[in-house]
Each structure stands twice: as structure tokens, then as C-alpha cells.
């Protein structure tokens with residue numbers, strides 16, 4: 001059956017703008033831009049802070065933050081708002097297994113599976129404490145996508161069973177009436193290739209059905225922390241001859257394959273850094289701190305595409321993808337490429353120059 005948007009669980013919601021991101025903007029971008037004499041840009045920076053991006057639960061220590069944000073959502077909703085609390089679940093053992101920049105705190109060798117289940121249980125406890133708050137969850141960026149294309153990487157091969165088992169544990173445990181879940185599914189340049197999209201549909205379909213088709217699992221999140229257009233009329237040279245050059249084509253091709261595997265998936269897609277098209281990527285696989293990018297279409301459930309529940313800002317613009325310091329433990333060569341903005345700090349920390357790049361290049365403009 002053709003997908004309909006009437007069952008969009010996000011319809012009518014706006015995304016909560018969290019105070020942590022706002023504090024990064026106010027403590028760094030506003031004074032820096034003001035000091036440069038750009039009072040106008042400093043004011044525009046504060047506008048960005050009011051746009052709801054996702055909070056990445058990238059350590060166990062971050063989990064209690066949920067309670068603070070949920071209480072704030074309750075307060076704003078009591079005053080007439082209709083906010084959902086957007087969170088990224090992101091702490092698998094051997095995280096980011098094919099890269100070096102975002103490796104996490106848990107490892108299989110150090111009781112990582114048990115600790116990950118504790119992490120998921122602690123998120124569940126927070127969600128259950130706020131039954132009247134609606135949570136939008138993106139589950140484990142890059143993880144399953146790496147199982148489609150990178151089991152040739154030892155770290156991914158060794159983590160494959162754990163990734164599958166723990167992802168199933170997460171979506172089953174987090175399943176709840178006040179939750180909607182989107183599994184991360186890479187992007188058009190990653191799983192959209194003909195060689196990848198069928199194995200991807202099998203993997204996602206298998207995981208979803210093996211987990212018992214949890215009701216809150218609505219579908220997939222695409223383009224998280226990447227730069228692809230939603231629609232790109234003319235494919236770009238860096239897209240290596242692919243016919244799947246944008247996220248709309250990717251999800252349009254993907255949906256029937258997933259449905260055939262018993263997974264009637266809908267989607268959300270990250271527009272937080274895709275405002276400038278085509279991008280200045282020298283190769284489509286360049287993912288780290290890409291130069292010349294801009295904030296894209298603002299988060300909204302008005303997508304005019306029945307398969308797409310919302311445009312979302314999952315990667316908070318201005319938080320780094322990875323350090324350019326070649327001596328750092330987590331240095332990944334992708335962050336040293338010509339199309340990567342340098343010098344860059346550690347993944348997840350504030351990258352002022354990158355925020356300013358996104359701001360001045362924003363499309364729609366601020």
C-alpha cells in the first residue's frame with residue numbers, strides 16, 4: 001500500500017531546542033562574532049540556538065540530562081507548546097567501528113555489552129518517568145550501515161554480533177507509547193548504491209522482525225551528520241556516477257525493499273548541514289568537517305513527501321566530527337583531507353569556525 005502521511009507520529013510537533021546547544025552558541029559564537037564587530041551575525045547566531053537539534057547521549061554520564069530537558073518540555077507544553085524531546089542513542093561498544101574520530105567509551109573486551117544494556121535501561125527509566133513527554137529517538141548512527149559495507153574492517157566484523165544483539169535490545173527496551181524510534185541508515189552515498197541497498201534492506205528488515213516489530217519503531221533516519229541534498233536535480237561529479245544522488249531518491253528506492261522484508265518504514269532525514277548544494281566534497285565518502293557547508297531546511301513535519309515524517313537537525317551544527325590533530329589518539333585521516341576544515345577539535349566539541357561557516361552559508365538564510 002502507498003505510504004500515507006496521516007499516520008505521521010510527529011505531525012504537529014516541534015523539536016525541543018536544548019539549553020546545552022544554546023549555551024555553546026551563547027558562550028562561543030555570540031562573543032566571537034560580536035568581537036569581530038558582527039553584531040548582526042551574533043544576533044543571527046542566537047536565532048540558530050532556538051532551532052531544535054538532537055541531544056546526543058554519547059556517554060552514560062549524559063543520560064540524567066534527559067530528566068532536566070523532559071521537565072523543561074513539560075513546562076513549555078503546559079504553556080501551550082507542542083514539543084517532542086529529540087535524542088540520539090549513541091554508545092555501542094566498538095562505536096564508529098570503521099573510523100577513528102568518534103570511538104566511544106565502551107568496548108566488548110571491557111564488559112561493553114553489559115554496560116550498554118545498563119545504558120539503555122537507564123534511558124528507559126528516564127523515559128518512563130515522563131509518560132506525558134513524547135520522545136523522538138535516533139538509534140545508533142553509522143552502526144548498522146557499517147555492518148552492510150565494512151565487515152572487512154576487523155573492528156566491525158568483531159562487533160557485528162554485538163551490534164545486532166544490542167540494537168535489538170535497545171529498540172525492544174525503549175519501545176513505549178511515548179516514544180518514536182528511527183534506526184540510523186547512513187545516507188544515499190553510503191547505502192544508496194545498488195550493491196548496498198538490497199543487503200541493507202535485508203539487515204534492517206531482519207533486525208526489525210527479529211525484535212518483534214516494536215510498535216514505536218517507525219522507520220529509519222538518513223543523512224545523519226552528512227551533507228546530502230533532499231533533492232538534487234543534477235548529480236554532482238563527486239557522486240561517482242551514482243543514480244541515487246539525494247536522500248529523496250534513496251528513501252524512495254529503499255521503502256519498497258524494506259516493506260518486502262516486513263518493515264513498512266517511514267523516515268526522517270538530517271538537513272542540519274545540507275544547505276549548500278552541490279557540496280565542496282572532493283569524494284562522496286568525505287564525511288569529516290566538510291568545508292563550504294551551510295545550515296539547511298529548518299526542522300519541520302511539513303515535508304510534502306508521505307514517506308518522510310520530518311526534516312530534522314540531528315547533528316548539532318558546530319559540534320565537531322573529529323580532530324585534525326594528527327598526533328591525537330582519535331585522529332582519522334578523513335579529518336585531514338583538503339575538503340575538511342582545519343584546525344578542528346575533538347569530535348563532539350564546539351568548532352567555532354565551523355559554526356560560523358554553517359551560519360553564513362545557511363540556506364534558507366538567517
Ligand SMILES: O=[N+]([O-])c1ccc(O[C@@H]2O[C@H](CO)[C@@H](O[C@@H]3O[C@H](CO)[C@@H](O[C@@H]4O[C@H](CO)[C@@H](O)[C@H](O)[C@H]4O)[C@H](O)[C@H]3O)[C@H](O)[C@H]2O)cc1
Nearest residue numbers: 096098099142149150189190193224225226240284285287
Ligand atoms: O562507483 N560505484 O559503483 C561505487 C559503488 C560503491 C562504492 O562504495 C561505497 O562508497 C561510498 C563512498 O562514496 C561509501 O560510503 C561512505 O562509507 C563511509 C564508511 O565506510 C561513511 O563514513 C562514515 O560517515 C559517517 C557520517 O556519514 C561518520 O559519522 C562515520 O564516522 C564515518 O565512518 C561515509 O559517510 C560514506 O559516504 C560506501 O561505504 C561504499 O560502499 C563506491 C563506488
Ligand SMILES: [Mg+2]
Nearest residue numbers: 101102225321
Ligand atoms: Mg561521526
